[in-house]
Amino acid sequence: MLSIKPSGNGKKIFAPFFAIGTAIIALMPAQLAAQASGKLTPPAPSQSTVQVPTQPASAAQTPEAPPQVVQRTVSVTFDYDFSTFPPCSAKVTKKCIQQFNVWEVSAPTAIFLFSIPVSPDAKGLVKGITGTATKKRALFTGPHRFGVSAKMLPPGGESDPYQCMVFAQVLPDAPSAPAQAPSSSSPQK
Numbered sequence: 001m002l003s004i005k006p007s008g009n010g011k012k013i014f015a016p017f018f019a020i021g022t023a024i025i026a027l028m029p030a031q032l033a034a035q036a037s038g039k040l041t042p043p044a045p046s047q048s049t050v051q052v053p054t055q056p057a058s059a060a061q062t063p064e065a066p067p068q069v070v071q072r073t074v075s076v077t078f079d080y081d082f083s084t085f086p087p088c089s090a091k092v093t094k095k096c097i098q099q100f101n102v103w104e105v106s107a108p109t110a111i112f113l114f115s116i117p118v119s120p121d122a123k124g125l126v127k128g129i130t131g132t133a134t135k136k137r138a139l140f141t142g143p144h145r146f147g148v149s150a151k152m153l154p155p156g157g158e159s160d161p162y163q164c165m166v167f168a169q170v171l172p173d174a175p176s177a178p179a180q181a182p183s184s185s186s187p188q189k
Helices: 024-036
Strands: 002-006 069-081 097-104 111-117 125-132 137-140 142-152 165-170
Touching: 069 097, 069 111, 069 142, 069 165, 097 125, 111 125, 111 142
Parallel strands: none
Antiparallel strands: 002 069, 069 125, 069 137, 097 111, 097 142, 142 165
16 A cells, blocks of 8 residues: 655545556566576565545646645555565575665656665565655655565665556645635624
8 A cells, every 4th residue: 555645734645556566476487587597686575455545626636737746755555475585684694685665666767765674573475564754755746656676685686666566646735725804894784
């Protein structure tokens, strides 16, 4: 699940998104081929939930309106199967997952946003791993794609963030209601 919080009035805006990479099992043949070629990269995380809320009419961006730059906090929720690559720890330092990285993948070149630490006691399929950026990001309103990758300790690699990708709609700030001036006229008799 991906949520984008506006900087203004503190209300959460949940953005719709859809995962392109489906299950870890579907990614395993590619992982096995990468291991056979000598390149070691972990499988990508997978999507855990999809929530498609209705968009309030007051926050809709019209096609004629240019995109706005808004400040948003990005939060993600995803699943990961630690069966093949366990989390790194004091005892496990090779072929292990060090952290998850969150990327903006709307363009051909991914832009790093933030990292999510891995719980050292994670085992098997872990659902609902969450992370939130520590600072707000300037984003244009409109469609965006965000991806999550699993990163190993060196010399290991990092999974492709385009394999665990979600689509999100960044909404404009809700317009503030104009304040009504008190009426100075007295009621008619």
